[in-house]
Amino acid sequence: MTWQLFSYFALGALLLWAMGAIAAWRQNSWLARAATITGLAVFGTFIALMWVSLERPPLRTMGETRLWYSFFLPLVGLVVYARWRYRWILSFSTIMATVFVCVNLFKPEIHDKTLMPALQSPWFAPHVIIYMFAYALLGAAFVMAVYLLFFKRKRSQKGIGAEMSLTDQLVRAGLAFMTVGMIFGALWAKEAWGHYWSWDPKETWAAITWWAYLVYLHLRLRYPKKHREALLLLVVAFALLQVCWWGINYLPSAQGASVHTYAS
Amino acid sequence: MWSKPWRLTEAFTIDGGLVTTGLLLQYTVGPIDWDMLAWPVNASILAVLVAGMVTVWWSGTWHKIYACHWLGGLDNAIGALGCVVVVTLVMGLTRQIPFNAPTIHDNPLDALGLTRMLSFWPLVLLYLWLTFSLGVVVMRRLIPFRWRNLPFLLLHAGLLLVLLCGTLGSADMQRLKMYVAQSAPEWRALTDDGRVMELPLAIDLKEFIMEYHTDSLHTPKRYASDLDILTHDGRRLHTVIEVNRPASALGWKIYQYGYDRMPGVTGDEGNVSILELVRDPWLPAVYTGIYMLIAGALCLLFITPRKKTDSDDLAAV
Numbered sequence: 040m041t042w043q044l045f046s047y048f049a050l051g052a053l054l055l056w057a058m059g060a061i062a063a064w065r066q067n068s069w070l071a072r073a074a075t076i077t078g079l080a081v082f083g084t085f086i087a088l089m090w091v092s093l094e095r096p097p098l099r100t101m102g103e104t105r106l107w108y109s110f111f112l113p114l115v116g117l118v119v120y121a122r123w124r125y126r127w128i129l130s131f132s133t134i135m136a137t138v139f140v141c142v143n144l145f146k147p148e149i150h151d152k153t154l155m156p157a158l159q160s161p162w163f164a165p166h167v168i169i170y171m172f173a174y175a176l177l178g179a180a181f182v183m184a185v186y187l188l189f190f191k192r193k194r195s196q197k198g199i200g201a202e203m204s205l206t207d208q209l210v211r212a213g214l215a216f217m218t219v220g221m222i223f224g225a226l227w228a229k230e231a232w233g234h235y236w237s238w239d240p241k242e243t244w245a246a247i248t249w250w251a252y253l254v255y256l257h258l259r260l261r262y263p264k265k266h267r268e269a270l271l272l273l274v275v276a277f278a279l280l281q282v283c284w285w286g287i288n289y290l291p292s293a294q295g296a297s298v299h300t301y302a303s
Numbered sequence: 304m305w306s307k308p309w310r311l312t313e314a315f316t317i318d319g320g321l322v323t324t325g326l327l328l329q330y331t332v333g334p335i336d337w338d339m340l341a342w343p344v345n346a347s348i349l350a351v352l353v354a355g356m357v358t359v360w361w362s363g364t365w366h367k368i369y370a371c372h373w374l375g376g377l378d379n380a381i382g383a384l385g386c387v388v389v390v391t392l393v394m395g396l397t398r399q400i401p402f403n404a405p406t407i408h409d410n411p412l413d414a415l416g417l418t419r420m421l422s423f424w425p426l427v428l429l430y431l432w433l434t435f436s437l438g439v440v441v442m443r444r445l446i447p448f449r450w451r452n453l454p455f456l457l458l459h460a461g462l463l464l465v466l467l468c469g470t471l472g473s474a475d476m477q478r479l480k481m482y483v484a485q486s487a488p489e490w491r492a493l494t495d496d497g498r499v500m501e502l503p504l505a506i507d508l509k510e511f512i513m514e515y516h517t518d519s520l521h522t523p524k525r526y527a528s529d530l531d532i533l534t535h536d537g538r539r540l541h542t543v544i545e546v547n548r549p550a551s552a553l554g555w556k557i558y559q560y561g562y563d564r565m566p567g568v569t570g571d572e573g574n575v576s577i578l579e580l581v582r583d584p585w586l587p588a589v590y591t592g593i594y595m596l597i598a599g600a601l602c603l604l605f606i607t608p609r610k611k612t613d614s615d616d617l618a619a620v
Contacts (some may be wrong), residue, residue, distance in 0.1 A: 156545070156547070157546055159547060160547040212603075212604055214600075214603070215600040215601070215604045216600075218596060218599075218600040218603075219597055219600050222593055222596060231547050233549075233579050233581040234476070234583075235589065235593075236469065238399065238421065240395065240399075243391060243395045244395050246391055247392055250391060253384050254381060254384045254388060257377055257381045261377035279388075279392075282395075290395075290396070291398070292396055292399075293398075296399070
C-alpha cells in the first residue's frame, strides 16, 4: 500500500460522499447516511493500510494529517446531519474534504518510513488524532459561522437560536477534544523532553487558539443575544487555529525554533 | 462608565490599566527574573495570592462589595481572556529568545522586551489577573459545594492549579546534563550555565545501544543507555533509558538526551551517553490540575449546559 493508490481510494470516497450530499439535498436521509458511511469506510481503509505499510501511524507530516482531516470532516458532517438534518451540511463537509484530498493529490509531500526516536511514543497517535478531530469540529463551527453571518437570509430570532445552539455545541465539543489533545501533548512532552510546556512556537499558538475559543464560550454565556459579535469571533478563532496548524511553518518567528516542524 | 452594572468597557479599562502598569514596571524596574522566585519566595507568593482570592470572594459574597463580586463574573473573564489572547499573540508573532541570552543590538523588539515575553510585565500581569479572577470564581462555586457544579469546578480549579503551580514552580525546576562514558560511574552533572553539581545518585553506564534504520545508516532508529542507578544509601537499580522512556529515582527523572563520540575511540564503547536529569517538585500539583482538566473536558462532551436566555426551539429549523 502506497500513495500511488491514494487517488483510487480518494476518488471512490469522494464520489460516495458527493452521492450522500446530493441525497441529503433531495431529503433522502437513508441514502445520505449510507453513502457517507460507505465513503468513510473506503477512506478509512486507505488510512489503515497506510498505517500497516508504513509500520507507524500516518501522522507525521502535513500530508498525513490532512488524510485524517479529510476523514473526520465527513464524519462530523454526518453526526450533525443525523442529529439536526441540515440539508447543506454534507455538501459543505464533502467540499472541504475534497479540498484536502486535492491538496494531497497535487502537493502530496511523499514520506519516508523513518520515524525519529522522539516520535516513537504511545502518545503520538492519540495526541494527533484527537487534535485532528477537534479541528474538524471547529471547522464545522466555522462553516456554521460563515453561513449564519453571510449566507442565511431572513434572520428570524427563533430560527437562529437553534442554529447558534448547534454552533455552541460544536465549539464545546471541539474545545473539549482540543483540551484533551493539548494535555496529551503536554504529558508526552514530559516523557520525551523533560517538561510538559516549553512555550515552543507551536505550544504558544495552541495556547492562543485555546484562549480564543474560551472567549467565545464565555461571551455566549454572558451575551447570548449578541450573535454577530460571537460569530465574528469564531471566524477569527478559526484563523488563529490555521496558523497553529500549518501557518506556523511559514511564520518567521517560528522558523527553526519549533520541535513540531519535522518535515524539513 | 463605572455606573453599575459594570460590563466589558469597565473590564477592558481595568486590563488597559494593567498593561500601562506593566509597561511602567518593565521600563523602570526591568524585566522579571523568574529565578528570583525560587523556594521559599514562590510559596509566599502563592500564600498571598490564595489569601487575596479568599478575601475578595468573602467581600463579594458576604459583604456585597460590588467590585469584588464583579471580579468573579463573566464580563471580567471575557476581558481578561481577550487580553490574554492578544498578549500571547504578540508572543507568537515575535521570535523569542531565552531570558539569559545576550542582548540583540539594533533590534527594537528586543529593546522593548518583546523577545522575552515570559519576563514581560504586561503579559505577566494579565495572566496574573486572569488567574486571580479564576481563583475568585472557583471559591464562589466551591462554597457552598453542590454536585452539579462539579464539571465547572474540575475545569476551572484544574486550570487554576496548572497556572499557579506551573508558573510559580518553574523557578524550582532543575535541569541538569550528565555525560556518562561506559564503566565510569558519574555523579556530577552540569547546569545550563555550566556549574558542576554533585547529585545524591550516580549513574554506571553498562552499555550504550545504537540501532540504525536498515535503509539509512546515518539516522539512528533507536539509542538507549543500559545502566545502573546507584543511590547514596547503597541501592543499585538496573534500567534501560531511551528517548520517550525516562527513569525515576530519588525525585529525579532521568532522560536520554543525546550521545557523543569520544575522540580517538572507535566502536560502540566510544559513545558517551548524554543524560538529562530533571527535578520538578511542583509537578504533582500541576498533574492534579491536568487530570482535573481532562475530567472536566469529558464532562463538557457528555453534559449539555442548562438552557440560557435564547429561545432554543429546535423544531423551528
